[in-house]
Amino acid sequence: MKIAVCIKQVPNTEARLRVRRDGRWLEEEDLPFIINESDEYALEEGLRIAEKTGGEVVVFSLGPDRVREALRKALAVGAARAVHLADPAFAGGDALATGRALAAALKRDSFDLVLTGSQSDDVGYGGTGSVVAGHLGWPHVWLVMGVELEEGNRAAKVTREMESGVNEVSRVQLPAVLEIQAGLNHPRYASLKGIMAAKKKEIATATPADLGLDAAQVGEAGSRLEIVSVAFPASGKGAQILQGDAKAAATALVEKLQKEARVL
Amino acid sequence: MANEVWVVLQHREGQISRISWETVGAAQKLAATLGSKAEAVLLGSGVGLAAAEVAKSDLAAVHVADHDALRAYTPGAYIGALASTIQSAAPAFVVFPHTYQTVDYMARLAQAVGAGLLPQVTAFQGEGGDLLWTRPVMSGKLQAKVRVKGEGTVLVSVQSGAFPADGVVRGEAPVKPLEVDLAAVKPDREILGYEEVGGDTVDLTKAEIIVAVGRGVGGADKMAPVEALAKALGAEIGASRPVIDNGWLPRDRQIGSSGQTVAPKLYVAAGISGAIQHLVGMKGSSVIVAINKDPGAPIFTVADYGIVGDLHEVLPALTEAVRAAKG
Ligand SMILES: Cc1cc2nc3c(=O)[nH]c(=O)nc-3n(C[C@H](O)[C@H](O)[C@H](O)COP(=O)(O)OP(=O)(O)OC[C@H]3O[C@@H](n4cnc5c(N)ncnc54)[C@H](O)[C@@H]3O)c2cc1C
Numbered sequence: 001m002k003i004a005v006c007i008k009q010v011p012n013t014e015a016r017l018r019v020r021r022d023g024r025w026l027e028e029e030d031l032p033f034i035i036n037e038s039d040e041y042a043l044e045e046g047l048r049i050a051e052k053t054g055g056e057v058v059v060f061s062l063g064p065d066r067v068r069e070a071l072r073k074a075l076a077v078g079a080a081r082a083v084h085l086a087d088p089a090f091a092g093g094d095a096l097a098t099g100r101a102l103a104a105a106l107k108r109d110s111f112d113l114v115l116t117g118s119q120s121d122d123v124g125y126g127g128t129g130s131v132v133a134g135h136l137g138w139p140h141v142w143l144v145m146g147v148e149l150e151e152g153n154r155a156a157k158v159t160r161e162m163e164s165g166v167n168e169v170s171r172v173q174l175p176a177v178l179e180i181q182a183g184l185n186h187p188r189y190a191s192l193k194g195i196m197a198a199k200k201k202e203i204a205t206a207t208p209a210d211l212g213l214d215a216a217q218v219g220e221a222g223s224r225l226e227i228v229s230v231a232f233p234a235s236g237k238g239a240q241i242l243q244g245d246a247k248a249a250a251t252a253l254v255e256k257l258q259k260e261a262r263v264l
Numbered sequence: 265m266a267n268e269v270w271v272v273l274q275h276r277e278g279q280i281s282r283i284s285w286e287t288v289g290a291a292q293k294l295a296a297t298l299g300s301k302a303e304a305v306l307l308g309s310g311v312g313l314a315a316a317e318v319a320k321s322d323l324a325a326v327h328v329a330d331h332d333a334l335r336a337y338t339p340g341a342y343i344g345a346l347a348s349t350i351q352s353a354a355p356a357f358v359v360f361p362h363t364y365q366t367v368d369y370m371a372r373l374a375q376a377v378g379a380g381l382l383p384q385v386t387a388f389q390g391e392g393g394d395l396l397w398t399r400p401v402m403s404g405k406l407q408a409k410v411r412v413k414g415e416g417t418v419l420v421s422v423q424s425g426a427f428p429a430d431g432v433v434r435g436e437a438p439v440k441p442l443e444v445d446l447a448a449v450k451p452d453r454e455i456l457g458y459e460e461v462g463g464d465t466v467d468l469t470k471a472e473i474i475v476a477v478g479r480g481v482g483g484a485d486k487m488a489p490v491e492a493l494a495k496a497l498g499a500e501i502g503a504s505r506p507v508i509d510n511g512w513l514p515r516d517r518q519i520g521s522s523g524q525t526v527a528p529k530l531y532v533a534a535g536i537s538g539a540i541q542h543l544v545g546m547k548g549s550s551v552i553v554a555i556n557k558d559p560g561a562p563i564f565t566v567a568d569y570g571i572v573g574d575l576h577e578v579l580p581a582l583t584e585a586v587r588a589a590k591g
Contacts, residue, residue, distance in 0.1 A: 225412060
């Protein structure tokens with residue numbers, strides 16, 4: 001099967017975050033970026049299905065130059081080639097604008113299956129894959145925790161996570177867009193051989209014009225949402241922080257839990 | 265109309281969910297800001313009693329699409345039922361509860377009807393047409409203020425717990441049938457069934473004390489201090505999602521929107537950042553203790569007590585202190 005996997009590069013949440021001077025987003029200088037967590041699982045699932053069915057994975061990513069690093073990593077774990085939606089006009093898109101651009105790029109080829117992550121760990125709209133599916137006119141499932149091919153790879157039995165420990169099991173006809181949830185497999189690491197091989201693999205680029213789109217339909221211009229500002233949340237009622245070294249803080253905490261909170 | 269607000273309710277076999285009531289309250293508030301009265305939409309099959317329940321709210325109407333094809337949720341049928349109505353009535357906002365079901369179809373509905381998409385809001389402020397919405401970004405580490413631009417309907421989903429469920433203004437609303445033509449809808453998903461996740465399920469909801477561990481623990485082989493503290497406290501061990509996804513603990517230990525919802529008298533969160541999907545599962549705990557090396561971690565905003573530090577130093581010290589106190 002020929003499988004497309006859409007990945008996004010996001011700031012590493014472990015990193016020290018700073019708000020940009022204009023207040024509208026994070027300061028990206030010195031900020032480490034990684035492949036979005038659920039997208040890593042989508043990529044792994046794509047590679048497994050391609051291996052099983054004798055196919056290939058093509059990775060797509062939209063973003064500035066730095067996303068080439070994410071694409072290179074995907075090539076190193078086994079994707080055959082990559083497409084980079086690279087143009088300043090693509091920046092700052094909401095799920096509708098980004099989904100429109102990705103769908104246009106996917107339409108230039110013919111895939112049996114498109115996989116995405118379920119939600120990005122940065123803006124977290126959780127809708128890009130569904131928008132892609134809408135443009136392609138394919139079925140989609142969000143928050144996928146299991147994929148089993150059926151009917152000679154013409155359909156898939158898909159497990160979707162629901163709230164409070166229940167899963168929905170359904171059958172969808174392929175081609176479809178499956179939006180993968182973190183946890184359904186164990187993503188592999190790149191081997192040295194894979195890293196070397198990735199250097200020779202192709203990363204094609206695409207601009208809005210290449211995709212037959214007007215710059216006004218993508219990125220910030222093509223979006224209904226505009227992030228006006230970001231800020232660290234004010235600490236609600238605020239935790240009492242116990243000071244001192246580990247021992248002193250622990251002793252003080254136990255005393256509080258006994259005498260003040262009375263839970264011990 | 266430019267100031268109409270609709271609210272789409274979610275129910276399970278006719279039981280209106282708590283988050284749906286919260287969303288009704290949010291929609292009433294939003295409508296009041298725009299100088300109108302909210303209208304509810306209920307999709308399902310045999311949902312007459314649920315509609316009557318919703319009709320006891322201060323709403324302009326409760327529109328009910330009662331159809332066999334809407335008995336079990338599928339995105340195709342739900343989008344089929346809502347798309348043409350949204351397109352012809354063109355409300356300013358359609359408000360949804362931010363649930364996994366909503367997320368599964370809301371974006372595609374927005375794409376289908378050419379509406380804007382604004383997921384997971386926790387608040388809004390402002391007047392008339394100029395509203396600023398608040399939503400979490402960077403897994404809740406930051407709050408973004410977002411503005412909607414351009415013309416046309418916007419689909420909004422409301423984070424659970426953001427608006428009070430008892431904030432619904434009571435009243436009396438007429439129940440009206442919503443005519444939907446689902447003959448043309450191709451089923452996009454054939455529902456085969458529903459299954460419980462964890463096998464030998466641990467019931468964390470009964471635990472009086474929970475020691476919960478997050479990605480910050482660093483690996484399956486680093487769990488010993490967590491186990492020692494849980495033993496000293498007589499606590500159950502719980503975890504955030506990445507701990508489960510990485511296979512460090514079994515899935516029946518997961519706490520949060522996809523796992524168990526707990527409210528013990530004491531909840532100790534170690535190496536957990538405090539993403540909203542985790543918080544919804546534990547913020548009802550009586551006393552929350554957070555241990556995290558990052559003083560800016562959002563978990564401290566819901567905690568009663570906190571220790572900033574490496575959990576591998578703090579947990580052993582805490583175990584010692586608990587043992588000493590218990591004698
Ligand atoms: C649809 C959906 C459903 C989800 N459902 C759930 C759910 O049910 N439950 C859930 O928990 N999550 C869920 N998530 C994931 C959620 O968004 C977060 O990604 C997750 O809760 C983060 O887990 P964490 O806090 O352990 O990890 P991180 O966010 O990575 O945080 C790790 C924390 O550990 C701290 N730390 C690191 N090392 C140390 C150390 N040595 N000592 C002390 N502190 C340290 C760091 O400062 C950081 O704050 C869901 C996400 C989605 C999209």
